[in-house]
Amino acid sequence: MVSPSHDAPSWSGSGTVNPYTAAGVDTAAGDLAVELMKSAVRRTHGPEVLGGVGGFAGLFDASALRGYTRPLLATSTDGVGTKVAIAQAIDKHDTIGLDLVGMVVDDIVVVGARPLFMTDYIACGKVFPERIADIVGGIARGCAETGTALVGGETAEHPGLLGINDYDVAGAATGVVEADRILGADRVRAGDVVLALESSGLHSNGYSLVRHIVTGAGIQYGDNAAEFGGTWGEALLEPTRLYASPVLRLIAGIPNGVHALSHVTGGGIAANLARVLPQGTWVEVDRSTWSPHPVFRVLADLGELDLEATEGTWNLGIGFVAIVAAEKAGAAASALGQDGISTWQIGTVHDGALPDHAHGAFEQGAKGVDGGAVRLVGTYRDGGAN
Secondary structure (H helix, E strand, C coil): CCEECCCCCCCCCCCCCCHHHHCCCCHHHHHHHHHHHHHHHHCCCCCCEECCCCCCCCEECHHHHHHCCCEEEEEEEEECCCHHHHHHHHCCCCCHHHHHHHHHHHHHHCCCCEEEEEEEEEEECCCCHHHHHHHHHHHHHHHHHHCCEEEEEEEEECECCECCCCEEEEEEEEEEEEHHHCCCHHHCCCCCEEEEEECCCCCCCCHHHHHHHHHHCCCCCCCEECCCCEEHHHHHCCCCCCCHHHHHHHHHHCCCCEEEEEECCCCHHHHHHHCCCCCCEEEEEEHHHCCCCHHHHHHHHHCCCCHHHHCCCCCCCEEEEEEECHHHHHHHHHHHHHCCCCEEEEEECEECCCCCHHHCCCEEEECCEEEEEEEEECCCCCCCCC
C-alpha cells in the first residue's frame, strides 16, 4: 500500500491557495493515487492483515508464528535501479513493481524464509495518480504471486529535487523461517550439485551498462528491435522472474535436499554463488551448459564486448542457483520444471586445493562474505535451448 506524503500540513482559508501546492506538492493527486490502487493492494491481504489501506502503519497478525518452535524473521530491502529510466522513457510503468518484488522478496527466500509482508516507497518529481497506481499495481501483482501481503508504503513528491517525470522505487520485505531449517553455506557439502534456474532476461541489474550501450549505439527506446519482436524499451523492460513460490515448494517437496540458494543479482553468477559456499570449497561453472538469452548477445555485440566481460554485471540467463544433494538433483530439476522454470546442472561442489589458474582466476567470497571460490570455465553454447 502506498499513501500520499504524510508531511503535508493542513490548510484552510477561503480563496487562498494552499502554499504546499504552490510549492509543487499536490496532496490531492496523492489521495487519488491511493484510491486508484486500493483494489490491487487489497487483493494481497489475507486475514493476517489488519486495518486496511491508508493508515500510518501496516498491521500484520503474527499469531500464526506460534506454530514455530523458534521462528526467525528475515528481512531485505532493495530497489530496481536505473531500469526505471527505461520505464519513464517509454511511459510504461505497470511492470516495474514486479521487478521490485523480485529484487526484495527473492532475497529473503535464499535463507529458506517464507515471505510475510512488504512495504514500498516511491519518490517522484510529481504525482501522476494513474502512473503511481500502475507502479503499485505491479507491486501488488508480484506480492500476490509470491504470497506476500502489501501492508504499507509511501509516495513522496520531491519537486525541485526530481524532474517532473522522474521517480524511483524501493521496498522492504519480512519473512519467517524455522531456525533449524535455515539454508546456507553450513549445509553445503562436497559432491553437492549446483543447479541453474533460468532467468527471464536482464532482471534488474546492470542497466547502467545497458543504457550506456544503447545510447552509444544511437538507439531510442521506442525504436523497433527486430531481434526481439517489439521495441527496444519493451524488450528491456521484461520483468524479473519471481522465484519465491516455486523455490519454497521445492524446499518443502524434497526435505533436506536443498542445501543453499543464491539470488543472482549485482555482481553476477560467480560472486553471488561464492557467497553461499563454505570456506575451503570451490565450484567451476561450465559455460557450455547453456546459451545466454539473445538480449545479452545483442547488447554485448552492440557494445563490442565479449560475453565473458559482462559476467560481473549481468546474470547471462541464470537468475537463481540451487545447491542440492546429488541424489536429489534430478527430483529438484523435475519439480522446478513442473513449475515452469528451466533448470540445468552447471557444476559440482568440490573441496581441497583449488585447481591451477590456467583457465582463469577464482572469485572468492563477495560483499563482505568470506565464502567459497567460483570461476566460470569453457565457452558458451551457441543458440538453442538449454
